[in-house]
Amino acid sequence: MAALGRCLLKTKHLQGLGGVQVTRAAGGWNKDWKPGPYPVTPEERAAAARKYGLRLEDYEPYPDDGAGYGDYPKLPIVSAESRDPQRNWDFPEHRRDFGEPIHPDFDMYGLDRVNISGKFRFSTQDQLLSFLAVMATFLGAYYYLDDQKMHRPVLPKQYPQEGVVHYSFEPAE
């Protein structure tokens, strides 16, 4: 969503008409919410840290290599689902308090989406191997047992055909 907003801000509408600018509410985006430029001096860093509600020692912007977010801080990725469900959050549906800085991809780490920071009983590799083992068992059983069918102890039904003689079990007279 943040990337979409940035992309929309960079497009140029109506290039022939000088001075006319078209603005749209792209997902409720507001130009005042755009991050500032990458902070270079220590004063700019302190100001940016205070703006985002972080301590100076916690503040770390994304590297300014053309793909960064300006002075937006690099926050640890914590999914909403792995946060304490019993704590009295200000926004329980996001498990977030008021004023807490938001990760740029926060819409991906919500309660109903990706849980990347959860500590599970079985690691991803364990889960994958268990799945593959079970599926291999099923497929192996199918593959080796498909030809061996249960049946009642009867031979196929005899239908009358041209040139084929069928016999009963009574003696010929």
Place this chain on the structure above:
Amino acid sequence: MGQVYTQFLGEPAVQPDFTKGPTFDPLYGFPEGRKERQMLATPEEMESAQLPLKSRDYCAHLAIQSRACRQRVWPLVYKCGHEKHAYLNCQYEDYVMRMKEYERERRLLERAKRKAAKAAQEEEEE
């Protein structure tokens, strides 16, 4: 259960192929011969009665009679008990014949296996 046990664990080597007919000579082992099965309904009769292909077996004549009776007396279908039972008894006999064929096939396979084992044993002794 017993059939499954015998088929896979008990004697898997001498089980007949249930998808194919008898592999041995049908008249072998019958000193008095065997009566041939008679097809009493002609193809024209079966076609005229629009009998399903599955039912065009050696009991087809009784199938046609049973259906004709039903068509005559419907909805008082209870009146067709004799024809219905004649047809079902014919089907039963046919199924019993299938079971006998399977058993005959199985016993002949066992006998063939015994003969092969005896021949191999005699070769060893030589």
